[in-house]
Amino acid sequence: MTFPSPASRRRHLAQLGAGAIALLGGLPAKAAGYPERPLRLVVPYAAGAAGDLLGRILADRLGLLLGQAIIVDNRAGAGGTLGADNVAKAAPDGYTLLLGTDASQATNVFLSKRFPYDPVKSFTPVAAAATNHIVLLVHPSFPARTVAELVQYAKSHPGKLSFGSSGPGSAHHLAGQLLNEAAGIDMVHVAYKGGSPAMTDLLGGQLQVLFASLSTARPYLDSGKVRALGVVEAARVKGLPQVPAIGETLPGYEVNSWFAVFGPAGLPTPVVARLGSEINKVLAQPSVVDLLEKNGLSPWLTSPEELAKRLKSELQSRERLVKAAGLEAE
Structure with missing residues (x-):
């Protein structure tokens, strides 16, 4: 999976943020009262990890835009599967979200013979969030x-x-x-x-x-x-x-890592539009861009529809990568 260069990302951040504002102006009336109570953002990793840092930045800034508190719920275990499964089984009302990863939404399905959810059918793509840089x-x-x-x-x-x-x-x-x-x-x-x-x-x-x-x-x-x-x-x-x-040193070696926001399957379209546009606005804020990049992350903005397409292509590429790494489902 290839991501835009940092320079390209910066050129599009302001445009995407402006587009998010325009989208908000045309939301159906059904989303007008949303949200009416605090939200829960499940981060499927322990506190202090990259996902936790990103999750808390999103919860803080997104909560301000939505006018409701967003509680970060760290549910570590099984490489992100436990937290993701919790969200997959939640009510599709927009009050429980997942900060999914390449592991929870793509790789893990190829490592287990009894996987608890379908990474495509069990979730509603909401918004991309960030790419994650990894060091040896x-x-x-x-x-x-x-x-x-x-x-x-x-x-x-x-x-x-x-x-x-x-x-x-x-x-x-x-x-x-x-x-x-x-x-x-x-x-x-x-x-x-x-x-x-x-x-x-x-x-x-x-x-x-x-x-x-x-x-x-x-x-x-x-x-x-x-x-x-x-x-x-x-x-x-x-x-x-x-x-x-x-x-x-080893030509051809490459691994990518990413984060994106998902809701349970069946999340109402007006709620997805509201959340997606506000998340894009958060990620377009210069202070957020600087904070993420200083901490080894790069903002990744896209629409829910484009995220859904990327997820399907990512599943194909992860299957090839898992095989190349010599891993087998257990």
Whole structure:
């Protein structure tokens, strides 16, 4: 899945924000009284992770525009599946929303033989939110200083090197498995309930390698408590230009991660229009753009219809990526 460049995103933010305002002016009367009470935004990861940061920014700014409080409900577990399933079973009234991810809405379905929901039929796409930048980290005491040296170390110590992720099926998990396949190594996956507990173990030396969101890693990178060997995207990240893409060492290596807002299936069209337009307005705010980019995220704006199309294409690409990473449904 290819996302617009940062420059292209910035050119369109103001246009999308203006379009959102225009859309609000033409909403059907049915949405006029919505919302009449607080909303709940389910974030399917632990507090302190990239999704939690984004969820709280959205809840704060979106709540102001809607005139109602938005409560962030962290429901970590099963790589985002538990939180997503909670929303899939909620009433389609616009008061329960999900900050879905590439894992909860695409990857996980290919990792379980008994998946609890349909990522397309069980949800109503509302609005895209952000792309998430992921970095490959090691403790400063770890001997490897480059991806090539990490690969060599893993080959010299087969089966003795572990990598952590924010949970099974997450882009962090896929990134590690794909590195195993691309480099011909055998790092053991250790799944955590979110990026923060995984970072704690890396800092404490209980974990050797970690694929983490830049939002989680940034303060530890800046203080020198962890070292970045590479980013998982096809090109270097704007906020971390000195760190190479893993694909510079292993051609063809690439993993993307994203967040988007969904409601339960059957969400009324006027509610979707109201929420989608207001979320776009939030993401177009210069202060929000700056805050997200400083924390390793990039705003991603699109319409509910375009998000639905992207989700279907993403399911196809994730299935190929899961196979390429050597993962099987359990």
